[in-house]
Amino acid sequence: xxxxxxxxxxxxxxxxxxxxxxxxxxxxxxxxxxxxxxxxxxxxxxxxxxxxxxxxxxxxxxxxxxxxxxxxxxxxxxxxxxxxxxxxxxxxxxxxxxxxxxxxxxxxxxxxxxxxxxxxxxxxxxxxxxxxxxxxxxxxxxxxxxxxxxxxxxxxxxxxxxxxxxxxxxxxxxxxxxxxxxxxxxxxxxxxxxxxxxxxxxxxxxxxxxxxxxxxxxxxxxxxxxxxxxxxxxxxxxxxxxxxxxxxxxxxxxxxxxxxxxxxxxxxxxxxxxxxxxxxxxxxxxxxxxxxxxxxxxxxxxxxxxxxxxxxxxxxxxxxxxxxxxxxxxxxxxxxxxxxxxxxxxxxxxxxxxxxxxxxxxxxxxxxx
Amino acid sequence: xxxxxxxxxxxxxxxxxxxxxxxxxxxxxxxxxxxxxxxxxxxxxxxxxxxxxxxxxxxxxxxxxxxxxxxxxxxxxxxxxxxxxxxxxxxxxxxxxxxxxxxxxxxxxxxxxxxxxxxxxxxxxxxxxxxxxxxxxxxxxxxxxxxxxxxxxxxxxxxxxxxxxxxxxxxxxxxxxxxxxxxxxxxxxxxxxxxxxxxxxxxxxxxxxxxxxxxxxxxxxxxxxxxxxxxxxxxxxxxxxxxxxxxxxxxxxxxxxxxxxxxxxxxxxxxxxxxxxxxxxxxxxxxxxxxxxxxxxxxxxxxxxxxxxxxxxxxxxxxxxxxxxxxxxxxxxxxxxxxxxxxxxxxxxxxxxxxxxxxxxxxxxxxxx
Numbered sequence: 001x002x003x004x005x006x007x008x009x010x011x012x013x014x015x016x017x018x019x020x021x022x023x024x025x026x027x028x029x030x031x032x033x034x035x036x037x038x039x040x041x042x043x044x045x046x047x048x049x050x051x052x053x054x055x056x057x058x059x060x061x062x063x064x065x066x067x068x069x070x071x072x073x074x075x076x077x078x079x080x081x082x083x084x085x086x087x088x089x090x091x092x093x094x095x096x097x098x099x100x101x102x103x104x105x106x107x108x109x110x111x112x113x114x115x116x117x118x119x120x121x122x123x124x125x126x127x128x129x130x131x132x133x134x135x136x137x138x139x140x141x142x143x144x145x146x147x148x149x150x151x152x153x154x155x156x157x158x159x160x161x162x163x164x165x166x167x168x169x170x171x172x173x174x175x176x177x178x179x180x181x182x183x184x185x186x187x188x189x190x191x192x193x194x195x196x197x198x199x200x201x202x203x204x205x206x207x208x209x210x211x212x213x214x215x216x217x218x219x220x221x222x223x224x225x226x227x228x229x230x231x232x233x234x235x236x237x238x239x240x241x242x243x244x245x246x247x248x249x250x251x252x253x254x255x256x257x258x259x260x261x262x263x264x265x266x267x268x269x270x271x272x273x274x275x276x277x278x279x280x281x282x283x284x285x286x287x288x289x290x291x292x293x294x295x296x297x298x299x300x301x302x303x304x305x306x307x308x309x310x311x312x313x314x315x316x317x318x319x320x321x322x323x324x325x326x327x328x329x330x331x332x333x334x335x336x337x338x339x340x341x342x343x344x345x346x347x348x349x350x351x352x353x354x355x356x357x358x359x360x361x362x363x364x365x366x367x368x369x
Numbered sequence: 370x371x372x373x374x375x376x377x378x379x380x381x382x383x384x385x386x387x388x389x390x391x392x393x394x395x396x397x398x399x400x401x402x403x404x405x406x407x408x409x410x411x412x413x414x415x416x417x418x419x420x421x422x423x424x425x426x427x428x429x430x431x432x433x434x435x436x437x438x439x440x441x442x443x444x445x446x447x448x449x450x451x452x453x454x455x456x457x458x459x460x461x462x463x464x465x466x467x468x469x470x471x472x473x474x475x476x477x478x479x480x481x482x483x484x485x486x487x488x489x490x491x492x493x494x495x496x497x498x499x500x501x502x503x504x505x506x507x508x509x510x511x512x513x514x515x516x517x518x519x520x521x522x523x524x525x526x527x528x529x530x531x532x533x534x535x536x537x538x539x540x541x542x543x544x545x546x547x548x549x550x551x552x553x554x555x556x557x558x559x560x561x562x563x564x565x566x567x568x569x570x571x572x573x574x575x576x577x578x579x580x581x582x583x584x585x586x587x588x589x590x591x592x593x594x595x596x597x598x599x600x601x602x603x604x605x606x607x608x609x610x611x612x613x614x615x616x617x618x619x620x621x622x623x624x625x626x627x628x629x630x631x632x633x634x635x636x637x638x639x640x641x642x643x644x645x646x647x648x649x650x651x652x653x654x655x656x657x658x659x660x661x662x663x664x665x666x667x668x669x670x671x672x673x674x675x676x677x678x679x680x681x682x683x684x685x686x687x688x689x690x691x692x693x694x695x696x697x698x699x700x701x702x703x704x705x706x707x708x709x710x711x712x713x714x715x716x717x718x719x720x721x722x723x724x725x726x727x728x729x730x731x732x733x734x735x736x737x738x
Binding site: 146 | 457462464468475483512514515516518527528529537538539541542543552573574577666669712713714718719720
């Protein structure tokens with residue numbers, strides 16, 4: 001089968017893979033101990049970059065060498081993953097990280113040793129490779145888990161098909177795992193802003209009420225913590241179409257953490273923050289201060305437990321929750337002693353969120369930074 | 370706001386709700402103790418109906434009366450849920466079961482008592498109401514969780530929008546939570562059969578390889594255990610379009626259980642089996658017998674643990690696994706002592722499943738019943 005040249009940015013990634021292989025081969029030819037340099041992805045090498053507003057990876061690197069008993073297995077796995085990625089790229093296909101694990105798994109001839117024992121061995125090697133090559137898994141033709149939906153006035157091109165996200169009925173456009181430029185193109189968009197909602201039930205409520213039509217916006221949900229594809233899509237929509245991003249989550253530690261990951265990136269994938277984070281995002285709600293503001297009945301709030309209180313106290317110390325509006329909100333949560341979910345707004349009527357709450361927040365620009 | 374009349378089948382459900390309310394009101398007017406009759410949804414009232422090939426609910430009923438301290442709370446909740454469903458139907462909207470819980474939650478005036486304490490109280494009441502009225506949650510305008518995707522030569526009408534599932538790029542059509550006739554219409558379909566795959570990663574592999582084009586079929590995934598919408602869609606596609614259904618799961622207890630739920634229905638939702646089950650479905654794989662048949666390397670199989678062995682021994686006794694082909698497969702699993710996942714086929718090459726495994730199974734009609 002003739003080798004296929006990957007398209008667009010993946011071509012650059014293929015070159016990086018070839019370079020990696022060539023460097024190792026060169027070291028071997030010179031009878032040197034083969035050595036691959038890998039950025040350290042531990043908390044000790046992570047910092048919040050005030051200028052960009054992103055969680056970033058520092059400069060520390062570690063070496064993975066072949067002639068070191070503690071490294072040999074991982075060294076072999078790193079090169080196997082790199083070689084398999086190049087192979088699937090040249091076949092013009094892509095695959096899941098679970099498939100990759102199975103494709104690599106074999107017993108080394110003449111031994112009882114398997115190349116990889118389970119997926120928890122191959123997954124971190126993939127993340128190391130992404131960090132080393134400064135690339136995305138998607139550009140290595142690997143698929144992450146996907147979830148999330150979009151509705152609103154945008155036309156997408158996906159592998160040739162034209163998808164009008166304003167004509168997708170009750171289900172919306174399903175966000176694919178790979179939303180890179182070579183797969184997903186934005187053909188036309190007339191929206192004024194992007195509303196990201198934590199929960200699919202809220203997304204369905206807003207879609208049924210045609211909120212996106214009345215307020216001329218895109219509505220996205222990541223169904224809980226958004227998958228990489230969803231975060232990357234928000235990042236691209238903001239960067240390329242210059243759309244403001246408003247995020248709507250539960251008024252609890254988990255909801256606010258989801259917001260921070262969309263905005264600043266995550267510690268785990270800090271090497272990808274500039275591609276997955278959207279620092280210009282704003283928090284539209286829910287907050288505990290909304291309870292008084294919108295006269296929400298107290299019996300739909302949920303009492304903070306010990307874990308919640310510990311979590312809020314941690315959040316108070318995070319650099320990215322330092323702005324005074326966030327400090328006020330977090331302290332208010334501790335003071336009133338409760339959290340609440342977006343569905344709690346239903347106590348004011350099923351359509352309260354789409355007809356009163358969100359429109360008022362948007363009109364008054366009542367956002368947290 | 371004027372009352373909206375629900376469309377199609379939901380109109381019938383609305384009538385049933387009104388009848389339920391009228392009956393209770395009549396009992397009160399006659400100074401009788403109000404009483405609602407509810408089918409017993411316990412294992413003791415469930416049987417496998419050989420004729421239809423479905424798990425079904427028996428004839429046992431229980432009474433929920435107002436003037437019985439053990440029933441009063443549930444009686445109130447049942448009528449509250451029924452009243453709220455009628456209200457949202459007449460508003461022409463639908464809502465999630467979580468929203469319903471929040472919409473009902475309030476403190477009863479003059480007491481410290483809440484109408485519902487948490488969602489685990491309202492959810493079973495909804496299922497009771499479905500069973501009592503012999504209707505679907507979707508027809509009560511309640512939304513279940515949704516997941517799953519479809520690709521292939523079918524054109525869908527969803528609330529007026531025309532969705533061509535052969536032109537949905539890499540993501541496919543996202544299956545909505547409500548796929549009842551009044552929401553989802555099948556406008557045109559030229560497929561020869563339906564392939565249901567347990568895992569989204571396999572769905573993506575098959576979509577990327579355009580398996581549905583080469584083999585003229587629809588490919589569906591429920592992403593693990595399918596949600597109600599997905600099971601109902603398979604049921605409708607089979608019944609209305611007369612398409613054969615082949616199901617492709619992991620060769621383990623969980624995968625085979627997913628198959629049995631798609632085929633016979635589930636114990637929990639036995640009162641809905643004729644709407645959610647598809648008894649004509651056939652099992653295309655994966656089986657442990659495929660390991661020899663397709664020469665799959667043994668190191669990608671997974672050793673059965675105690676829990677697996679217990680599970681297989683239970684399955685051997687289930688009526689629906691009594692056919693000799695299933696007995697052979699389950700006994701083979703115990704004998705070889707391993708299970709395996711669909712991704713294990715990747716050890717034979719990334720495209721092995723789409724180019725060799727599935728085509729051969731279909732051509733040889735190598736199915737389990």
